Amino acid sequence: MATDFRIQYPNFINRESSLMRFNERVLAMAANPKTPLLERLRYLCIVSSNLDEFFEIRIASLKKKLAHDAKTIGTDGLTPAQAFDLVQKQVHELVEKQYSLLNEDIFPKLRQYGVRIFKQHDYNQIMYDWAKQIFMDEIHPLLTPIGLDPAHPFPRILNKSLNFIVPLEGKDAFGRNATIAIVQAPRALPRLIKVPEEVCGEPHGYTLLSTLMQLFVGEIFPGLSVKGIYQWRVTRNSDLYLEEEVSDLRLALQGELSQRNFGNAVRLEVIKDMPADLVSFLQKEFGLEEADTYYTNGSVNLTRIMPLADIDVGAELNFSPYTASLPAPxxxxxxxxxxxxxxxxxxxxxxxxxxxxxxxxxxxxxxxxxxxxxxxxxxxxxxxxxxxxxxxxxxxxxxxxxxxxxxxxxxxxxxxxxxxxxxxxxxxxxxxxxxxxxxxxxxxxxxxxxxxxxxxxxxxxxxxxxxxxxxxxxxxxxxxxxxxxxxxxxxxxxxxxxxxxxxxxxxxxTLLQSPFTLHEGMLKHIQHEIAQAQQGKKAKIMLKMNSLIEPQAINALYEASQAGVEIDLIVRGVCGLKAGVPGLSENIRLISIVGRFLEHSRVFYFYNEGKETVYLSSADWMDRNFFRRVELACPIKDSHLKKRVINEAFTLALKDNQLAWQGTADGRYEPVRNRRRAFNLHEQLMKLLG
Structure with a gap:
């Protein structure tokens, strides 16, 4: 009978899966009707940007493990193959929700404000004539179509670049049979193109480069029969690796950067109507499988429409302006x-x-x-x-x-x-x-x-x-x-x-420093709170950070919970700890706050027999931050400032019932909602400190 690895290692949540949960919370901001409309679009695009980096770094790392350490079991109890399958399922579901939200909710609502992206079927004759002039004057001269044959092998494709695959029929000027061509969109070309109001009748009309390509692809292949044009892009491993014994770090890094755009492929995105044979052709070319392929109901790169979030439509479509205060002295x-x-x-x-x-x-x-x-x-x-x-x-x-x-x-x-x-x-x-x-x-x-x-x-x-x-x-x-x-x-x-x-x-x-004393120092503080709790004294820990995945620290927090230490964790992103598990972590409350601002501060609080030790730090609680980085944690000595940090980092955050999500025992997150008066942390701090 197969071993259930999650029973063998029940106490840790998979890092990549937790990161996808965070992106689900970001997408929830895009889905929330209380979020201003253009800000909803911004959050949706942020998810796409996050996913790009996720594939370039985290999925690339998983694929390396699949190739070299396929049977290794992680602290989450999963093999690389199990982790990969789990995360790919989450990503596919997230991408499907993303495009559905964009096409069925956000875009229709934006049209009510005169914000519209015109597709091919939306063009009238005036728009068609305008678009053709733009294409012939500004786009066509920069395109270099490559017909695939023995003399023209598949071109080298840049990481995350926009590309088109074009099936063809007919003979070219040299009498060769045309079959497939690849057209790469130069990075100098804008992906989002403003359409003059007098042309489209809308104050904020736009069209996509891919739409112009669809309309006028025939101009690139004169005399041939174009059977279709389909956009796609490939994401590559973009992590950098340098030998420790380099003689000139800057020179070595410069050489590595030139190759970043051509790492191993890890994801293929294709427009959803691309024929199956062309999808298979691209998968084979890049060594990818169906699980690595994402079918998009729209642009293959939604980050390209991010500029729409900054257009001036009306104050109600964006967060109200906020000017940071200049405090005394x-x-x-x-x-x-x-x-x-x-x-x-x-x-x-x-x-x-x-x-x-x-x-x-x-x-x-x-x-x-x-x-x-x-x-x-x-x-x-x-x-x-x-x-x-x-x-x-x-x-x-x-x-x-x-x-x-x-x-x-x-x-x-x-x-x-x-x-x-x-x-x-x-x-x-x-x-x-x-x-x-x-x-x-x-x-x-x-x-x-x-x-x-x-x-x-x-x-x-x-x-x-x-x-x-x-x-x-x-x-x-x-x-x-x-x-x-x-x-x-x-x-x-x-x-x-x-x-x-x-x-x-x-x-x-006074300072704690990675890779020398920070990890040890944090564990000592936790052990001190454990000792206090075991003596029946008050013991409390509050931690605020971006990521919490280091196993020794998590196990120490579990031990503290079991000893009766009251623990509040405010972890924005990845968290490998399971909160609220009976017998393991029932004294741990875990929340994540996702809102107008990106929660980025790292603050560590220990009750310390009433002395209340508080650190500001550059470090998240991850292996890399504790052991492979130079990080600092600085104590706050001034009693007034210490009270400020405790209030602004923890007390107010733990009251939030608008932006906060509470982590559950199985790694999911649920919105914090209660009958108390609505409390939005970011709005409260803007009022308090503004």
């Missing part, structure tokens, strides 16, 4: 650099983005760049964007002769090229640029300023839970602490020394 500063350092010297300052502006962080680095008393700036960079005011400040500081040290993480997924470009610019102006430690991504978020005051060097630091990225700081929830605390800033300096130089590790006084 930052709102009273005149721009004199010394004001910033004097304010931080008086007391620690806490920022909660996006409710409070990211501008004080920019102002902190501006003060550092222009203050003549600042002698050095040290900073980690994980994601910052291609056009970053912050990076320009570091360039300015280096040009002015300050010692600027930047730890640039070149392996920040999908931001590698941007970071390579910034690293090169920083080196050109004399900054010290290092790439951390090969094999350990530098994910910690910290900036340190060294200032000469009264013939002594005084340190000022910023340490946070999110990236130094002004755009995402308007969309992601994160905490940031500005401090001149001598122990914290000395620890930060020591971490920078470890990253930039060589030498043995010395103990840090």
């Amino acid at each position: 930052f709102n009273k500063m005149s721009g004199n650099p010394s004001e910033m350092f004097e304010a931080i010297a008086r007391q620690d300052l806490l920022l909660h983005h996006p409710y409070q502006s990211f501008q004080p962080v920019i102002d902190f680095l501006t003060a550092a760049a222009y203050d003549p008393d600042v002698v050095a700036i040290k900073q980690t960079i994980y994601r910052t964007g291609a056009d970053s005011e912050l990076m320009n400040l570091l360039l300015q500081a280096a040009r002015s002769g300050k010692e600027v040290t930047v730890v640039v993480e070149l392996m920040a997924r999908f931001d590698e090229q941007t970071n390579i470009n910034w690293a090169a610019q920083l080196e050109e102006v004399g900054a010290h640029v290092v790439y951390g430690v090969v094999g350990h991504k530098t994910h910690a978020k910290m900036a340190l300023v060294l200032r000469r005051e009264n013939k002594k060097i005084v340190r000022y630091g910023h340490i946070g839970t999110g990236n130094y990225h002004p755009r995402t700081a308007r969309l992601y929830t994160d905490f940031g602490l500005l401090t001149s605390d001598k122990e914290i800033t000395a620890d930060m300096d020591q971490v920078f020394s470890l990253l930039t130089g060589v030498g043995t590790r010395r103990p840090l006084k």
Whole structure:
């Protein structure tokens, strides 16, 4: 009799399956009629973007395991084949719901506001004439159709590119029989094309590049009989792998990036009316099977219609505008650099983005760049964007002769090229640029300023839970602490020394650091709460993060639950823990919050005999964050700020009954709904901090 692996390992939820559950919650925002209509469209497109990365990284990893470790059983009790089958079923169901929601609900409602994507059967003669002119002038010259024959093998297809397969009949100019052609859509061509109102009669009319291809494909193949045209795209493994013994990380990574678009195929998306023989032809070409094939009732890449969510239709179709507040004392500063350092010297300052502006962080680095008393700036960079005011400040500081040290993480997924470009610019102006430690991504978020005051060097630091990225700081929830605390800033300096130089590790006084002390430190805090509960004393743990899958940490939380520790988990995305299981985790409450802003902060709370220990951290509780990354957890020492973090990260979040989903024992999530007054965490924090 076959072994039921889920009985053998009953306590862990499959990582990929949990990630699909998260995307179901995101899609629920798109389905929710209370969500403004264009925002519903945005959430639907976000799901497509998430699925792209899911296939490029997670499914690619699963397929590797299928090929090399097919019989290995994971902590979830599943073999790679079982996990793959489980997740593929979830994804197929999710994609079907996605296109049904778009075609049957969102698009029809948008038409009521004059927002319409015109398909081939919607064209009248005026539109047809306009479209043909566009096609002949702007599209046709860029197309390079490839007829497949012994002299024209199947072309090399870029990852996630839009392609068309065209069955043909007839003889070409050389007398060859035409059978199949492949047409690749150049990336220079827009996928979503605005149609003038005088042409279509709608104020917000659009058409797709694929529709123009359908209408005028005959122009590409003169004299041949076109039997159809069908859009498709293939997704490839996009994870990067570098040997640890590389001599130049930047050069090695640059070489890997050039090959990212041509990794092994992991997913095939085809328009639903593509004939079965053509689908089989593509599957064979890419080594994929039916389970890897997704039939779309519309565009094969819904992220291409994301710009529709930003058009100006009416205020009621988007979230109401929100401007982050500039709290005291930052709102009273005149721009004199010394004001910033004097304010931080008086007391620690806490920022909660996006409710409070990211501008004080920019102002902190501006003060550092222009203050003549600042002698050095040290900073980690994980994601910052291609056009970053912050990076320009570091360039300015280096040009002015300050010692600027930047730890640039070149392996920040999908931001590698941007970071390579910034690293090169920083080196050109004399900054010290290092790439951390090969094999350990530098994910910690910290900036340190060294200032000469009264013939002594005084340190000022910023340490946070999110990236130094002004755009995402308007969309992601994160905490940031500005401090001149001598122990914290000395620890930060020591971490920078470890990253930039060589030498043995010395103990840090206050910060916990991966891969050395963070995992051990968290387990010790959990064990302390267990000991308190076993003595009949109050014991409580509250954790907020993006992902929770590290087995030792989960087992420790299970042990704490069984000892009577009260545990609240706020985990936005992947969670391998089963909450509320009798005898295992009945004292654990698990919620996920999905709403207007992306929950991104990592905050760890332990009751600690009433002393209430609270950490801000860059780390989720995953194997990679604990053991293969440089991460930090920083304690909040100021009692007032500690109360703020507890309230804003936990107390208010646990009251939410509009955005919150409660995790169940079998890994599903149910909306938190009760008879209390409606409580929306994001709206409450906008009111509280705005």
